[in-house]
Amino acid sequence: MPKIKVNGQEIEVPEKSTVIQAFKQAGVDICHYCWHPGLSIAGVCRLCMVQVEGMPKLQIACNTEVKEGMSVNNTSDVVKETVKWGLDFHLINHPLDCPICDQAGECGLQDQYMQFGSYDPEMAEPKVKKSKAVDLGPTVMLDKERCILCSRCVRFTDEVSKTNELGIFNRGDRSEIGTVQGKPLDNNYSLNTVDICPVGALTSKDFRFRQRVWYLKEADSICPGCSTGCSVKVHYNEEGVWRVKPRVNPEVNGHWMCDVGRNTYKYVNLKSRLLSGKVGKRDLWQEVSVEDAVRSAGLKLRETSPDAIAVVYTGQYTNEEYASAFKFFKEELKVKNVFHWLNNPEKVNEFDGLLFRGDRNPNTKGLENAFASFGAKGSWDNLQAGINGRKFKTVIVFGPEDQSVFPDLDEKIKMFSQAENLIWLTACANKSLDSVGGETWQIPVKTYIEKAGSFTNFQGKVQDFKAGTTIVPQALSVSEAVELMAGREINWNLRPRGVGGPKTNYAVSDRGEL
Amino acid sequence: MQVKLLSEHYDKPEFQTLGGYERHGGYVVLAKALKMDPNAIIEEVKASGLRGRGGAGFPTGTKWSFLPKNGEPRYLLCNADEGEPGTFKDRVMMEKAPHQLIEGMIMSSFAIGCKKSYIYIRGEYTDSLRIVGKAIQEAYKAGYLGKNILGSGFDHDMDVYSGAGAYICGEETGMISSLEGLKGQPKLKPPFPAVQGYLRKPTIVNNVETLAAVKYIIRDGAASYRKHGTEKSAGTKLFSVSGNVQRPGTYEVPLGLPLKVLINDICGGLKPGRKLKAVIPGGSSAPILTADEANKVTMDYEALAQMGSMLGSGAVIVIDDSNCMVDMLSTIMHFYHHESCGQCTPCREGTGWLNKITHRIAHGHGESKDIELIKKVSEQMMGKTICALSDAAAMPAISFVTKFRDEFETYIKKGQLGAGGAAHA
Structure with a gap:
């Protein structure tokens, strides 16, 4: 491994690294726009200029390979002056409309101007006019004047999504990003172009004009959209969750995530989230506190003979939740009849070749592991037969958090509700559940953003995540629910224990229907 | 003052056709070259001191020797995208003597072991395209191109490609992009074309005049070629003289000729009553010379560099005192x-x-x-x-x-x- 000096600091870097990678490794700031670790090298922004000892001209760090004994710096006056001018060149035709730009607060131009620029501009000529608010497709808007032509988005559609919708048209300072032959930018990875756009040229139709980014907090999480389990950041404030962005994870998702995964924040905020317990049946619903609902459900379970109980799991809960549920049902209640509700069985093995998988559950693998370690198995046919044959009196379902990915939801609810009693744990309310005939308990549970735990992805990789924010404070985790069902106590902290939704702070947003 | 080495027969219209070209010694040198060791040709070109005539002035033989020494397929591209304002000598060469270029290209290709070459011609040069295209067909018919050329066992194919009007396609990697069917944009270097060029294969890009000159180096020998010009700027050069002179045109002179001789003696000087104000010596990108500088400088790579300008493509734009x-x-x-x-x-x-x-x-x-x-x-x-x-x-x-x-x-x-x-x- 070659040893090189970066601004005097000696570091050892992997063979064939580029100088910019060495700067990143050394933790030394370097100005750049076009270079992105997940894309090929374009070398066009000309900002990552460094002085290499022994070379007369400045070099771009992104396309210069390290050599043993090399000494590079970006602190000399020549480099600083060049970078300043480089920024000036980027900005002379930029509209400088930060006050109305969605990128403000997380903009490469703003940040790097403050860090490396801070010059007095001398440009007094009229700026080049280009079109603004160009509709690129269902997800992305383009402002051609803000664009600095770094070509990251073009390289992304070329190299990563391989959909090739974008190109740079025309030349010189009339160059502009556009879609090829009117074909819209429409693929399941399109919003990555917004993430990698260093300026406010590409903005997400879903997020633009909604929030100022400096009002948002972020929490690391794992996307629940499919069994890939991409590492994500969830951006939220007291009004709810506003967007999901990818976090770098070389072992799973690299730098990217799919648009489907980005939409997972929506059901978290939905007005249709279940806000309190509901007990009853068709036309006879009673809204009760979560505690009352779950305790009375527990009582019903403990009354029922273990052989007359069927437990149905979906792959949407955490490993920790499965562990406590399995422990309760298997060891305390001695229930033998457990079933795995797999949505879309025929699509489970589909894969788009990049990230998105047909198994739309984040933790199918974790559920399978739990089945194996508790020696449980249950055939779906037995469940159906058991319900039809009145063998199962009480069915408890750990229902889907994201109901939209269960196309057979209504049909299955009809089937479950043929049992005498149905206990349904869910994040969101459900219309077909409201018209069932049997005695039913609806118990609100937390979504992935609201709880800590781990998912096991398709590779068998266990990925921990922390609780981000709370949207529905009364909602329980499965572990808490089974504690209460067992008749024990949990720590309620400051959670409201009455009936009804949150009054302040945790306003459940009515944005974005799925 | 003028040395008509390349341009000896440019005044004869028949030189444009294969028959006329052959009557004046055409393709004889090719037969000689094909009997030589390819490396010997490269060495001869190196020894001649020939430097790229397109603008950068890089030693041609050295450029050729950057190619990898394996048998990997490689390409020779002739840069005929002549776009530098003021330059028109390649056009003259292609229209007056297309076979001269083709012959130079075949032997250059033989030297570097290349089986396919292209002539990338500026899109506006419709006559050049037609004339060179026709000449290539003639050469195929006569067995100078195609399989087993002149019984040597060497195969070579050649084609023309029309630019679409972009100056930047005269830059070698821009030209490669354009030839590949991409937007004409220069490529990031490294890798250099000699390692990874057209279709990611080793590629040499040479100017029309450079490739044509190879023929005369092989014909007369490096030593003879070096008799023209200076120590570091060897050989002759075609200058495109335009602007306020009596006789603008393309003139072949030895490198190192004083600029004032070129302007006053060869091009007939300025119009009566006019004073020299400035000269652009190497195309519009070359730094301008004042009248004083122009009267002192000689036309070779070193003298012009010393004056802070460059020889470039040899486009001399003469500016008299009537210009702003x-x-x-x-x-x-x-x-x-x-x-x-x-x-x-x-x-x-x-x-x-x-x-x-x-x-x-x-x-x-x-x-x-x-x-x-x-x-x-x-x-x-x-x-x-x-x-x-x-x-x-x-x-x-x-x-x-x-x-x-x-x-x-x-x-x-x-x-x-x-x-x-x-x-x-």
């Missing part, structure tokens, strides 16, 4: 702004900026600080980009406002008229 420098610079800036491919920021934005400043001055709205600004912007455009177009725009800008500062200042002050210049419309 402000007007001229703003025209040149318009050209580079129009031709910048737009990928590197300093060039994309800098050419536009310079164009706007110079146009503003030309339209009578200049300010005294503009001169310094032009210099600052230009300096920051130099050596900062993938290719040299940025430098090509910056160099004339700096040299114009430095060497003719008085004229720019007067123009800015009066809001029109250059010092001693013609009335500005």
Whole structure:
């Protein structure tokens, strides 16, 4: 491994690294726009200029390979002056409309101007006019004047999504990003172009004009959209969750995530989230506190003979939740009849070749592991037969958090509700559940953003995540629910224990229907 | 003064056809070359001191020896995209003597072990395209191209490719992109074309004049070729002389000839009553020379470099005292702004900026600080980009406002008229 000096600091870097990678490794700031670790090298922004000892001209760090004994710096006056001018060149035709730009607060131009620029501009000529608010497709808007032509988005559609919708048209300072032959930018990875756009040229139709980014907090999480389990950041404030962005994870998702995964924040905020317990049946619903609902459900379970109980799991809960549920049902209640509700069985093995998988559950693998370690198995046919044959009196379902990915939801609810009693744990309310005939308990549970735990992805990789924010404070985790069902106590902290939704702070947003 | 080595038969219309070309010794040298050891040809070209005639002046033999020594397929591309304002010698060569170029290319290809070559011809040169295309067909019919050329066992195919009107496609990697069917944009180096060029294969790009000259080096030997020119700038060069001279045109002279001889003796001097004001010695991107400098300089790579300019493509633009420098610079800036491919920021934005400043001055709205600004912007455009177009725009800008500062200042002050210049419309 070659040893090189970066601004005097000696570091050892992997063979064939580029100088910019060495700067990143050394933790030394370097100005750049076009270079992105997940894309090929374009070398066009000309900002990552460094002085290499022994070379007369400045070099771009992104396309210069390290050599043993090399000494590079970006602190000399020549480099600083060049970078300043480089920024000036980027900005002379930029509209400088930060006050109305969605990128403000997380903009490469703003940040790097403050860090490396801070010059007095001398440009007094009229700026080049280009079109603004160009509709690129269902997800992305383009402002051609803000664009600095770094070509990251073009390289992304070329190299990563391989959909090739974008190109740079025309030349010189009339160059502009556009879609090829009117074909819209429409693929399941399109919003990555917004993430990698260093300026406010590409903005997400879903997020633009909604929030100022400096009002948002972020929490690391794992996307629940499919069994890939991409590492994500969830951006939220007291009004709810506003967007999901990818976090770098070389072992799973690299730098990217799919648009489907980005939409997972929506059901978290939905007005249709279940806000309190509901007990009853068709036309006879009673809204009760979560505690009352779950305790009375527990009582019903403990009354029922273990052989007359069927437990149905979906792959949407955490490993920790499965562990406590399995422990309760298997060891305390001695229930033998457990079933795995797999949505879309025929699509489970589909894969788009990049990230998105047909198994739309984040933790199918974790559920399978739990089945194996508790020696449980249950055939779906037995469940159906058991319900039809009145063998199962009480069915408890750990229902889907994201109901939209269960196309057979209504049909299955009809089937479950043929049992005498149905206990349904869910994040969101459900219309077909409201018209069932049997005695039913609806118990609100937390979504992935609201709880800590781990998912096991398709590779068998266990990925921990922390609780981000709370949207529905009364909602329980499965572990808490089974504690209460067992008749024990949990720590309620400051959670409201009455009936009804949150009054302040945790306003459940009515944005974005799925 | 003139040495007609390449251009010996340019005055004979029949030289354009295969028959005429053969009557004047055509394809005889090819037969000789094909019997030589390819490496010996490369060594001969190295020994001749031949330097690229397209503008950069890089030693041709050295360039060839950068190719990997394995049998990997490789390409020879002839750069006939002649776009540098003021240059028209390649066009003359292609139209007067297409077979001379083809013969030079076949033997060069043989030397570097290349089986396929292309001639990338400027899109506006419709006559050149037609004439060279026809000549290639003639050469195929006569067995100079195709399989087993002249019984040597060497196979070679050649084709023409038409540019679409972009100056940047004259830059070698821009040309490669264009030939690949991509947008004409220079490629990031490294890798250099000799390692990874056209279709990611090793590629050599040479100018029309360079490749044609190879024939004469092989015919007469390196030593004989070196008799022309200077120690470091060997051989002859075709200059395209334009502007305010009595007899503009393409002239072949030995390198090292004093510029004033070229202007006054060969091109018949200026029009009566006119005074020399400046000369652009190597195409519009070469820094301009004042009349004093022009009277001193000799036309070779070193002398011009010493004078702070360059030989470039050999386009000599003669400017007499009837011209306004402000007007001229703003025209040149318009050209580079129009031709910048737009990928590197300093060039994309800098050419536009310079164009706007110079146009503003030309339209009578200049300010005294503009001169310094032009210099600052230009300096920051130099050596900062993938290719040299940025430098090509910056160099004339700096040299114009430095060497003719008085004229720019007067123009800015009066809001029109250059010092001693013609009335500005």
